[in-house]
């Protein structure tokens with residue numbers, strides 16, 4: 001395998017292939033092998049596992065995943081990286097490289113095409129391109145294919161927002177949307193110098209354990225997320241004003257706050273998922 005275990009080696013490898021990292025695609029390549037090994041270990045892989053990897057880049061994480069898993073399906077948008085990726089991964093016959101945009105790829109279809117021999121849920125791993133982190137996590141988490149564990153490198157701030165508890169400044173729609181379907185765990189931070197070129201911000205690795213069922217059962221998911229979004233769009237306002245401003249609730253109408261057992265003067269950012277579900281259900285009933 002080609003040497004990429006230092007920034008100098010990585011840059012010289014890129015040069016040999018006539019490549020320069022594309023900032024627009026979030027190409028910050030990991031070179032610190034101990035970070036790579038920690039990410040791969042966090043996915044708790046066995047040879048029975050299929051991994052979907054997002055953005056293999058130069059393949060350093062892909063190789064660490066392939067050593068542990070039964071199969072790795074790696075989706076990379078940048079065609080120019082493929083000759084180098086193929087060289088780096090030439091010793092691994094359990095890697096399938098797929099050219100594609102992770103915002104559009106049919107992950108269920110990929111699993112059917114490449115991993116029909118594996119019957120269990122898959123695992124998803126990626127040092128994610130930071131320009132699309134949140135929509136990508138939503139797509140992977142809410143996508144209709146079975147997954148049990150997702151391990152991502154993201155900006156540290158995003159990792160904190162995902163794992164945040166009610167009441168803090170980091171708690172928001174992203175926290176609720178992720179926690180609805182998964183149990184998040186902030187694993188460890190990664191400094192910019194672990195990458196080449198280094199990004200402007202600190203990074204962190206987060207683990208999301210998929211729930212069998214959503215964290216709360218709601219009468220109408222669409223209304224639940226409308227209430228959540230309204231509560232955080234006007235996060236400094238009292239709940240009753242936030243819902244009114246979002247045209248979700250009319251003060252002349254039903255007293256949904258009483259039905260839900262929630263004080264209307266509270267701020268939305270203090271509600272946990274159970275309280276959001278009670279309020280959303282009260283609103284759903286009032287609209288019947």
Ligand code: SAM
Nearest residue numbers: 025028029030055056057076077101102127129
């Ligand atoms: N996994 C490698 C590593 O850890 O060094 C590379 C990580 S780099 C932060 C992000 C990778 O995602 C790049 O290889 C980039 O080309 C790729 N990428 C960017 N946008 C993508 C997209 N929409 N779909 C798939 N891959 C994408």
